[in-house]
Amino acid sequence: MKVWNLLIVGAGPAGLNAAIAAAGEGLKVKIIDEFNRIGGRLLGQLHQEPNGEWWNGIDVANRLHEKAITLGVKIESGVSVYDLEQSEFGWKVYTSEGMEKTEKLLLATGATEVPTPIPGWTIPGVMSIGAAQVMGNVHRVKPGNTCVIIGANVLSIAIANELRLCGVEVKEIVISQPNSSLTHSGTPEKVMESLLQLTHLAPSVLLRQAGRVAKYIHPSLAVKFYPKNGMNILDIPIKIKTAATEIIGDKKVKGVKTVNIRSNGEIIPNTERITEADFVCIAGGLAPLPELAALTSCEFKFVHELGGHIPLHSERMETNEPNLFVAGNITGVESAKVAMAQGTVAGLTIASEIKGNKKHSDSAIEEALLTVRKEREEALIQFQPNIARARELIYQQFELDWKAESPKRSIS
Amino acid sequence: MRMRVDHHPVLGKQTDRKQVTIFFNGKPYDAYEGDTIASAMMAQGVYALRQHEVSGNARGVYCNIGHCYECRVKVEDRKVVRACLTTVYHGMEIDSLSGFSEGNE
Structure with a gap:
């Protein structure tokens, strides 16, 4: 041999x-x-x-x-x-x-990929962000026509744009619930901090612009004035003050239940709503x-x-x-x-x-x-x-x- | 339901590939040579690939590159494979793994 x-x-x-x-x-x-x-x-x-x-x-x-x-x-x-x-x-x-x-x-x-387990994450149609990337760009198959991404980081924003190029409507990028013992992601302030650190190197012109502004603003101030409905990057709303609490569906995913949260991660009462989507991506990093x-x-x-x-x-x-x-x-x-x-x-x-x-x-x-x-x-x-x-x-x-x-x- | 990205603004047009037929739980589905079982079924809008052994709940593709083992299916009545790593061929017979509670496996 x-x-x-x-x-x-x-x-x-x-x-x-x-x-x-x-x-x-x-x-x-x-x-x-x-x-x-x-x-x-x-x-x-x-x-x-x-x-x-x-x-x-x-x-x-x-x-x-x-x-x-x-x-x-x-x-x-x-x-x-x-x-x-x-x-x-x-x-x-x-x-x-x-x-x-x-x-x-x-x-x-x-x-x-690091998984972010939240209730409902094993429902068919919930996948890691990299899974959707491979489906779209490599196999040339759209996992669905609409999607919600849980996890706002440089990788998820880049892949959201790739899914858009495949013809997927990315309805929103939200963050996973802060202060959960199961997830690594932090409060909106922490998410903002990490996004700002990355923006000067980020692939899109828009992200770089955001980075330039960020040099003069402290993350806590930036997140305070961050719009509740998110900021659009390449037409994709990035909502760092919205957290996913549960993914709903039975044999197939139906959507994501979210709440609005304060900069420190505190849930704002009576803000629960459901965003429907054909598939849901979890972006927990690598x-x-x-x-x-x-x-x-x-x-x-x-x-x-x-x-x-x-x-x-x-x-x-x-x-x-x-x-x-x-x-x-x-x-x-x-x-x-x-x-x-x-x-x-x-x-x-x-x-x-x-x-x-x-x-x-x-x-x-x-x-x-x-x-x-x-x-x-x-x-x-x-x-x-x-x-x-x-x-x-x-x-x-x-x-x-x-x-x-x-x-x-x-x-x- | 057909979810193929035939035209892509940067990657270009998907070149012609040979069409094959595969069978999932006895039902025929169109697929292309080069597809994995996972991509072929997802293109047809089929997300649930197996049932969880204990709960019987539906499970599908999670990581799509072989790490999570969520997409296990049975091929040709014996071999258990990961759907996301296994290439299809014409006439391939694929079956879901079912929950223990049903007494099937």
């Missing part, structure tokens, strides 16, 4: 670029992904860059896919990974299509998807700025587990461009370990690291503030724990 130099789990922006970099250095590479198409989260993405050009994730995915194929990378879709095991040659990877052997293993499994790394003795760290629990790793994408590497959103939620750049770093690092051509590879890796930093700085959508700082701390922690002679200690 063949032993691959490198097996990659996840055919998204990080996995594909890692394969391209590694195969470019002569490695025998295979990628597996459980979705039935290649491209991962790239496939759903569709937004306008500041220069007016469209970022069409499907086109980007197709380009990377073709390039990888040209370099001899073997790619399989519709295959799931169930278990990992260290072995004398590297790793045994157990999949739905049998066992694979590889020297090096790269986990590029991306991110998952978190890294590190399950497979958790099957190993890889060290984990919780980093709020990076979206949750991540495998501790170096800037060169190594983990403390021998022959195990990570790249992309499994290391923290960021844009596809950052994930692509990280993929290149991982691919080159792995090639360098296998080929042992340190001098040649070190300069290439340094250059790839510069691209990661540049993409991070220029990122259009920053999911959390202070990502760069949080990243630095992780790299320092890795050096302290696994490279230095001194005993382990925590720096954050």
Whole structure:
């Protein structure tokens, strides 16, 4: 049975670029992904860059896919990974299509959506915002003609616009009920604060305008004067002073029950109403998807700025587990461009370990690291503030724990 | 009910795809090659894909990329798959998983 130099789990922006970099250095590479198409989260993405050009994730995915194929990378879709095991040659990877052997293993499994459970959220027709994005942009199926989105964040506003392009009427974006033990979202003031932090980087001109104004206004004041009926962005009413209390329907969703709330999250009595919709989206944000790394003795760290629990790793994408590497959103939620750049770093690092051509590879890796930093700085959508700082701390922690002679200690 | 986005202002026209027939709980439905079971059924306005084992309540697609396992269905009378990850083919027979209370499973 063949032993691959490198097996990659996840055919998204990080996995594909890692394969391209590694195969470019002569490695025998295979990628597996459980979705039935290649491209991962790239496939759903569709937004306008500041220069007016469209970022069409499907086109980007197709380009990377073709390039990888040209370099001899073997790619399989519709295959799931169930278990990992260290072995004398590297790793045994157990999949739905049998066992694979590889020297090096790269986990590029991306991110998952954080659910916001509210009463009625399991009714058919209620789905995560990413589910609707994939339905519309990838499968070219509208989940319905009208929708309500629960959760006001940069991702939900961007996808609301994508649904609009698919011909869906987004009736309103409301927030999930504040102060609920089940949800992470805060009061209108907190929601405003996070939206304002993001607006100067947001994709639409309108959001950027809002950001400019916001520089001179404190969030608490902005939310005080925020209109009760919401503000329209691209014709979509964003109501941060309206909270969803329940989703109604039986075999199929009928609509969302909402109440008006004050800036501090207090419910205003007698304001309950129902907005009817064909489907309802829940937008709770993204978190890294590190399950497979958790099957190993890889060290984990919780980093709020990076979206949750991540495998501790170096800037060169190594983990403390021998022959195990990570790249992309499994290391923290960021844009596809950052994930692509990280993929290149991982691919080159792995090639360098296998080929042992340190001098040649070190300069290439340094250059790839510069691209990661540049993409991070220029990122259009920053999911959390202070990502760069949080990243630095992780790299320092890795050096302290696994490279230095001194005993382990925590720096954050 | 047909919910296909044939024309998209940025992504363009959906190129011609081969039409196939699939069977959901014995009833025939049109689908296209490349569809997942989830996208094919949603295009037909069918949201409920299974019943919850204990409550018997209807359940459908939640995450659409294989993470949540809410869209489990039975294919060809034996294999349980995630509808959102499984590609359709002509003549495919798909059945809902039913609640334990009905004594079906």
